[in-house]
Amino acid sequence: MRALLLNLMADRSEALNIRELRLPLPIASSPEPFEDVTGLDPSLLTREEIEMLRPALHDILARTVGSLCFVKTHDAWVANAAHTPILGQGAKAAIYMVRDPRDVAVSWAHHFDCTIAEAVHAVNGERLDDPDPLPGGPRRLLRRYQEGWSDHVLSWLDQTCIPVFPVRYEDLKADTAARLRAVADFADMNASDEQISEAAARSDFRVLAAQEQSTGFHERVSRFSPFFREGKTGQWHEALSEHQARDIVTRNGDVMRRLGYLP
Numbered sequence: 001m002r003a004l005l006l007n008l009m010a011d012r013s014e015a016l017n018i019r020e021l022r023l024p025l026p027i028a029s030s031p032e033p034f035e036d037v038t039g040l041d042p043s044l045l046t047r048e049e050i051e052m053l054r055p056a057l058h059d060i061l062a063r064t065v066g067s068l069c070f071v072k073t074h075d076a077w078v079a080n081a082a083h084t085p086i087l088g089q090g091a092k093a094a095i096y097m098v099r100d101p102r103d104v105a106v107s108w109a110h111h112f113d114c115t116i117a118e119a120v121h122a123v124n125g126e127r128l129d130d131p132d133p134l135p136g137g138p139r140r141l142l143r144r145y146q147e148g149w150s151d152h153v154l155s156w157l158d159q160t161c162i163p164v165f166p167v168r169y170e171d172l173k174a175d176t177a178a179r180l181r182a183v184a185d186f187a188d189m190n191a192s193d194e195q196i197s198e199a200a201a202r203s204d205f206r207v208l209a210a211q212e213q214s215t216g217f218h219e220r221v222s223r224f225s226p227f228f229r230e231g232k233t234g235q236w237h238e239a240l241s242e243h244q245a246r247d248i249v250t251r252n253g254d255v256m257r258r259l260g261y262l263p
Helices: 002-009 031-038 047-065 101-111 116-123 149-157 169-174 176-186 193-202 205-215 242-258
Strands: 094-098 164-168
Touching: 002 176, 002 193, 031 047, 094 149, 094 169, 101 116, 101 149, 101 242, 116 242, 149 164, 149 242, 164 169, 164 176, 169 176, 176 193
Parallel strands: 094 164
Antiparallel strands: none
């Protein structure tokens, strides 16, 4: 989605390289803007102190941009102790990417070099560790509120603070241009059908994978799997055991049915 939006907004005749897939503002959990705006080192603060400051931080960042700006986040939609949304009032709307949680488990295992069993626990919200600890965490990210798959989905789709446009990964794969057209309309982006088609072609998974193979990608985490690994749907049929697939459905079945992943 990030590649699609940036290629759509780029005023150039060729596709962006994945090394250029940087939004004007960094990911919401990045500590750098927090340090720049507050003058404080987040590793010296408690999580509660960070949470109380983050809404104002995001509001300030939103005002500095002054135009349409997309910000990537992995956070669930949560509020701090003052009942203020962590992402602040600067967030006007959201494009929410969602994927079949059984395929999420497969992708998660490859991305983080963990076992399928560990990935299933993560999808079900049963992790025993915090992936981004503070203070002094090795990756120094602000805490990300990722929850389990169902809780994360519901936190966004059922909140009433901002409009949310959900996009299923499977639909995006099946008809990329059509889904991008819908996203652009939701975001009030003035884009022609030709621009939509060109952005879809330039952001094709095979294009992105070839670029990573040629130049690498700074966001790759795994030591063994590329960031743009396969991009297929339904891989859970081969990768998960019957028990693992059933475990995910047991925990997430209600939300899966709501989004059309189960009859």
